[in-house]
Amino acid sequence: MNNETGLPEGWEVRRSNTKNLPYYFHPATKDSRWEPPAGTDPELLKKYMAEHHSSKGISASMSSANHEGKIRAAHLLVKHRNSRRPASWRETRITRSEAEAEEIIQGYRERIDAGENLSDLATTESDCSSARKGGDLGFFGHxxxxxxxxxxxxxxxxxxxxxxxxxASGYHLIQRLE
Structure with a gap:
């Protein structure tokens, strides 16, 4: 295991040129994937991603041109065992109760109220794959x-x-970006 990234031996984190997102790559086998490989230490990976892949900037393709009637938002999602898909990039099987998920999301809300950034929190804490983009969901309409x-x-x-x-997905904190 890599003691910096928490990934199994041979795996590394790379950044996609087309999507500007981190992904996982094994140079010897040429295997690449968006989700961490089996055997990953989620706590080490979380720390590594926060330090090296936190979403600070927005790519030019996400500008508001040609998005009439749409908004852009980011979110932080906490799933529970009754979520419609109780799994995430962080955990293959989510077992926490709804009450535990609610308590966790309220804790994140308190941290945001105290000055932390939703995007930075989402990067390491969100159960949505949008965590790679600081929770940014891009533009969407009604x-x-x-x-x-x-x-x-x-x-x-x-x-x-x-x-x-x-x-049905779980508990969210949402920030409107545009």
């Missing part, structure tokens, strides 16, 4: 997201972070 999520996101002012939102 009808593209679950109703509770969409209603909350469209109700926010640019820069504002929502209260906890519950959907």
């Amino acid at each position: 009808g593209d997201m679950q109703k509770e999520f969409e209603d909350a996101a469209f109700g926010l002012k640019v820069g504002e972070v929502s209260k906890m939102i519950k959907t």
